[in-house]
Amino acid sequence: MARSLTPLIYHPCYSELALPANHRYPIGKYRSLYQQLLALGVPESGFLQPAPVTAAALSTLHDPAYVEALCQGTLDSKAMRRIGFPWSEQLIKRSLTSLGGTLLCAEQALQHGLALHLSGGYHHAFYAEGSGFCLFNDLAFAALSMQQQGVGPVLIFDLDVHQGDGTAALFTANSGIITASIHCEKNFPARKQRSDWDIGLDKDCTDASYLEAVSQSLDNLLRWYQPELVIYDAGVDIHQQDDLGLLQISTAGVLARDTLVLQRCRDAGIPVAAVIGGGYQRDLNALTAVHLQLFKAAFAQQGSGLWREIET
Template identity: 65%
Template sequence: MGRAAPGLIYHPIYSELELPYRHRYPIGKYRALYQALQQLGVPAHAFQLSESADLALVRQIHQPDYLQALCTGKLDAKAMRRIGFPWSEQLIRRSLLSVGGTVQSTALALQHGLALHLSGGYHHAFAGYGSGFCLLNDLAVAARYALNQGVHKVLIFDCDVHQGDGTAAIFANEPAVITCSLHGEKNFPYHKQQSDWDLALDSNSADPDYLAAVEQSLDYLLRLHQPELVIYDAGIDVHQQDDLGLLAVSTRGIAQRDWLVLSRCQQAGIPVAAVIGGGYQRDLAQLTHSHLQLFFAAFALAGQPLPSHPDWQWALAEAPLLA
């Protein structure tokens, strides 16, 4: 008998942010992903609406002066350029809802084993400043929430192509949170921080090398640290067609990665809260298709596979062999 369907967290505001024409950030992908899941038969009532993050919790990660300036629009122009978005009240509301959504996903994962957030992965936000399209570090806030709930060890397993520098810096002196980043060596950020486990991949790394790195890193970290929760950043900017990624991972490779991470954690009895992370193709349909691999893997593991797509026929036959 299959497990319960994974918990799902979403809010329409994720794609309701006005950005300058041709802005690099693909703001429409959240709505497109939500709509694609509904087209695959996931009913609207399966999604929980994200709620704004508790500011008291956010203050456990971010410096009060930074939060005050950020939320009131008083950050200077240089600080906003580093973030990469023009300031607006909608931007702040969206950011707080996204952080809240990752916290909700963590709560659901701790209750039921697996939850997926249709946003999240803002790992370039440091305690006192934002960077790289990241205002608030939802991964860090969610990890702190889990510790507050009595979890003794959290693994943040970050597979976004960009190093999770903000997360690494925030938890540099926190032994209860293990930070892991598998990223492109020659990609943003230029100055890397030191995670508990960093694996820098050569440009143009393709499926075999990439999947071996994911598998070996995950198995080692699970065995060594025995976490009670995994927060998984399933960024798809590792894709061979990503405009900013510099790697050469195929859509099948992403699907195999997501199946690998979720299945290994399920076998070990470790709850997983997953966020979709980065992805920067301008082709929104292809971008959405790549993000869908996480959800396909999650529903298949629950024994409730989504309707098969021609590109997914391999997974139905081969996925059990990957576990």
Template identity: 55%
Template sequence: MIDLVYHASYSKLALPQQHGFPITKYQHLFEYLLGHKLAIESQFHQPQKAQPVELKQIHSPEYVTQFVNNKLSSKAIRRIGFPWSEHLKERTLYSVNGTYKTTELALQKGIAIHLSGGYHHAHYAYGSGYCIFNDLYFAAHQLLHNKQVHNILIFDCDVHQGDGTAALASHAPEIITASIHCDNNFPSRKQNSDYDFALPAHANDQHYLETVEQALTLLIRLHQPDIIIYDAGVDIHQDDRLGHLNITDQGLFKREQLVLSIAQNSGIPIAAVIGGGYDRNETSLSQRHSQLFKAANQLFA
């Protein structure tokens, strides 16, 4: 069975009624997977909380301390996009370490999936775009620090460029960053990943899938990573509120099949996070995120 990582704190955050972030999607996806027999309870692992001392190895110690103690400025909080609360702190610490746990499980079994993660807009000294600490870079750093691997590919297919990840990893040659994103989208000021594949607005399935296949195949050939950390954002979908691409349900499923099968055929463990996805209809959003789990079950179960 495929190892899955989830914690109940992920959706335990009270937000204003008209807030743009679908915070309940994590719990709804967890229930959707069980209800549609895409997973069973015994597959799930609970992470421990990331410790501030660990986060200070990749983020500004002052920023970490200010966030944990509710001392961030109102400007910094607005940039993050969430009002501060104890629940926000708890879910953040669990979720960040959840991605690291997912990578550890992937190294053991070949694949693991986190029902959260993809906080790629978090920079060294500030959070942005609903991202507080960068779980993708944190997981990669922990793997290297603990000498579990030698080099890592962060393959980011969220519709928004992974600017925080690119900036954090810019001086870490063992961490290869690649972002396939919509060019005319947030963030307005892009950073330089090791490899950026910027797509025009309204790119269709064929254009998108060709880019994903060629990019991942090239990156594996050039770098032979010990593990792939895959951000499987579904905000590429044509009906996503924040996406601007024209990817269909079928195209989304084919992307998951493509990425997972390339990793599998290359013998490289893959740790996936669900990344972004924005829809007020919880069932539609769960259906989109579930394509990753369907593809994984077909290939790895």
């Protein structure tokens, strides 16, 4: 498997969405993360810019009527409130482009062994409805696209603090795409779906027990299913300072988790497409610092000196 500079996927539109004042979603984190990586020495040539997914392509995963209503701005107001964003053309552009980013990330991972997407993790989107800031499910779309190209099994390893309920529901009848979620049990969504592998952690879970759950889960899943690709949701809303998380994982714990996942998969010869997932600290600099731990783990794995520049 070729090992070169880890491909990084990013588009400026990720942070170009105008939201109401005091909106809960930290839309600026994508640009902040990109700028921090440039400041650390990542060259602009290290970033690949994705193209948006078409509505027709997306309709292979989601209800075509739902896709059309969202893209045309005719989805009813109750459904938009469930998603959590006001409708705009820019919202659709960034959503479709982010899906294209996770797809490109998966394609690059198959070529290079590892690729990282500076967005993604929209796992609360179901077949015909969105929820929790998720319009369309990029994890599911990338996995299904890879399966249609003959890759499989595909493991979606979701370590966001919230259960990947939409992803689980979408693949209930698809044995070639394995869904796994390790999340805070007493957190959104209130109604959980059934993944192929679920672990609901107690509130205030700390580093040691969390890392044990991740380690044992990943070892079992890799052994049982022998995936040809892992799509990894590296959400940092598990962090002890996250406003929506409820777990007590330190920054060092986040780094240890990401290092564990990337190293175990590399040792097994399995490509990893990683997305940054959730993270909701209002302090954008603090939030960016936690998201950077995924990149620190990746840079250390590839032997790049850049990892020494990222604080834990």
